[in-house]
Amino acid sequence: QVQLVQSGGGLVQAGGSLRLSCAASGRTFSAHAVGWFRQAPGKEREVVGAINWSDSRTYYGDSVNGRFTISIDNNKNMVYLHMNSLKPENTAVYYCAPRVEPYTTYVSRYDNWGQGTQVTVSS
Numbered sequence: 001q002v003q004l005v006q007s008g009g010g011l012v013q014a015g016g017s018l019r020l021s022c023a024a025s026g027r028t029f030s031a032h033a034v035g036w037f038r039q040a041p042g043k044e045r046e047v048v049g050a051i052n053w054s055d056s057r058t059y060y061g062d063s064v065n066g067r068f069t070i071s072i073d074n075n076k077n078m079v080y081l082h083m084n085s086l087k088p089e090n091t092a093v094y095y096c097a098p099r100v101e102p103y104t105t106y107v108s109r110y111d112n113w114g115q116g117t118q119v120t121v122s123s
Contacts, residue, residue: 035104036050087122
């Protein structure tokens with residue numbers, strides 16, 4: 001099973017940018033899709049976006065479309081979530097999760113999660 005290590009995140013002012021990283025160890029991501037999710041206090045985990053490693057096809061949730069971008073670095077075996085024009089409502093713990101099949105937006109169909117990284121956006 002792919003082991004995931006997340007990095008990035010932190011505190012940023014509204015309108016700022018952050019980049020989250022998701023690294024795979026033990027195996028490559030090449031056979032997987034990777035989803036990005038977030039969970040705010042008192043709320044359910046929701047999908048932010050996802051990418052198919054093989055064809056780089058992406059999905060973005062409506063609330064982040066146009067502001068967030070997912071990219072892949074094949075050489076480093078990493079997936080990134082680039083977040084621009086951040087808003088206070090984007091404050092949450094962000095998670096990455098791979099799949100052996102093409103991405104899906106159903107959170108319940110992911111079962112291998114990174115450790116999560118806190119993103120806090122101040123107004």
